[in-house]
Amino acid sequence: MVAILITLAVAGMVGIALAVRLRPQLIQLRGSIERAEGLIGVKHTGGFLTRASQIIVAMEQALQSSAPRAQSHAISGLPTREPLIARMKSDRKGTLGILALKDYDRLCAFDPESAERLLLIMVERLTAMVPRDQLVAQLDRSHLAIWIGPDMELAAATTEVEALAYSLGDRWCDGEREIFPEIAFRTGEFRSDSGAPEALLSQTLSSFSVPLITDVREIVSSIDPAIQSRERFQIEQDLRQAVGRDELRMQFQPLIDASTGRVSGAEALLRWHHPTRGLIPPTRFIPIMEASDLSPEIGLWALNRAAREVRQWRDGGHDLRVAVNVSGRQLDGADLPLLIERTLARHDLGGEALEIELTETVALAEGDCAARLSDALRSRGIRIAIDDFGTGYSSFAALNAIAFDKIKIDRAFVTDVHARRESQAICSSILTLGRGLGINVLAEGVETAEEFLWLRDHGCRFFQGFYFARPLSGEDFLTFVKDEQTLNKLLQPDTQLISERMRA
Structure with a gap:
């Protein structure tokens, strides 16, 4: 022994x-x-x-x-996965909520100490709001978990987690830097008789998507990645306050109907005038907006601003339509058709005053969401246009995905179309497709008389681009609409001179 x-x-x-x-x-x-x-x-x-x-x-x-x-996190001191899993197994049923601190990794790229302070303040806020009978755990450096036990139904628990995520987004000052944390959340229901807690944990974590900003035009190899990360983070933080500070503007680029010789409407284009940076190009801030959670808020502002402008045009006797872009993030909201309907009603407008533009990529990626949106809006008289047609990985799939009223030929095919046989073949095919389906086709990015004439002579009726007008303020747009003489000259250029130019 x-x-x-x-x-x-x-x-x-x-x-x-x-x-x-x-x-x-x-x-x-x-x-x-x-x-x-x-x-x-x-x-x-x-x-x-x-x-x-x-x-x-x-x-x-x-x-x-x-x-x-x-079993506790080195920075926050919160319990880690093991105590969380043990609690889930003990309770046998309940709701798992996970909060993603998206700013943590972005801050870590250039200021790890600030990121650590952000994590600690988020933990402090969260633990102060969560009841003692609920477990708060740290899954990794940027994901926090909340276990809501069997006494609360899934719907109520989800509402509670959503409220916590919203509250954590309040402003935080780190020295002179103002940060509006971006918090995403997911919830999942656990029952011991339907699977292991480890599986639910992995599935819920994997449901987070962290889109990357990959605009190659912004990549400069000589710039320190930490500087790029700091700059991008600061732009996002400033963009979060742009609506409240009245920094956003809307410009309108005319949509030309060559068959009637009139302006049929305008595309509403978002602009951002930063108080210290000046005008920030859309190619710089739009990808950041769409990669964050800002698209719904800014998209609703843009819709209201565009509707207000159309109301003024119509009050002045101009029966015009406005086209507004909708992003994939906005499609995630099931209430988007209702928001659009309420916006039109607020400005005393019918559905015929609005056209919603979806990029081909968004239409394909969102699938059923885009199709449901199209059906809901078209039933209200609102038109749907497919933007950037021909640039997606399967353009014909877009034709089957949703019902729409207009195809917009991407400017990549319009540029120098009079001199490029490949572009001519593509544009001719799209124009033929439009006629066969009874759908209007608009050529965007038209910058020269040569491009306009070639497209017009091959059956294109609608146009948009710098050849006619650059994006204008609402007031300047109305001035352009009234200037019929200038538009007629643009629609009837000196064909002999252009023919000589094209032969040269």
Whole structure:
């Protein structure tokens, strides 16, 4: 017996990992040793049992000191996955909420200390709001979990997690830097009879998508990546305040109907005038807007601004339509058709005053969402246009995905179409397709008379581009609409001079 006890005690010195698994057995073993010492007598054992008991006590102490470190996050001090999983198994059912601190990784790219302070303030805010009977855990450096036990239904728990995410987005000042944290959340229902908690944890984490901004025009190899990250982060933070500070503007580029010689409407184009940076190009801030959670808020502002302008045009006797772009993030909201309908009603407009533009990529990526949006809006008289047609990976798939009223030929095919046989073949095909389907086709990005004439002569009726007008303020747009003489000259250029130019 003595040999067995000593062997087991010495084997325990192999490592803490074994001790963690054998902790109950260690406690039982120490009790057995103490009883053995009492029965045999310490002096008859030669001190071996005493030594074994001391080893076991040391192992238990090491286990106690190491366990908290292994099961709590080094920065936040919150429990990690293991206690969370244990609690889920114990409760057997409940709701798992996960909050993603998207700003953490972006801040880490250029200021790790600030990122750590952000994490700590988010943890402090969260733990102050969560009831004691709910467990808050840290899954990794940028994801926090909330376990809401069996006493709350999934719908109510989801509402609670959403409210927490919203509250965590309040402004935080880190020195002179103002940060409006971007918080995403997911929830999942757990039942022990339908799967393991580890599986739900992995599935919920994997449901987060973190889109990357990959506009190659912004990539400059000579710039430090940390500087790029800091710049991008600061633009996002400033953009979060742009609506409240009245920094956003709307410009309108005329849509020309060559068959009637009139302006049929305008595309509303978003612009941002930063108080210190000046005019920030859309190619710089639009990808950042769409990669964050700002698209719904800014998209609603743009819709209201465009509708207000159309109301003024119509009050002035001009029966015009405005086209507004909708992003994939806006399509995620099931209430988008209702928001659009309420916006039109607020400005006393019918559906015929609005055209919604979806890029071909968004239409394909969103699938059923885009189709449902199209059906809901077209039933209200609102038109749907497919922007950038021909640039997606499967343009004909877009024709089957949703019902729409207009195709916009991307400027990539319009540029120098009079001189490029490949572009001519593509534009001719799209124009033929439009006629076959009874759908209007608009050529965007028309910049020269040569491009306009070639497209017009091959059956294109609608145009947009710098050849006719650059994006204008609402007031300047109305001035252009009234200037019929200028438009007629643009629609009837000197064909002889142009023909000579094209032959040269």
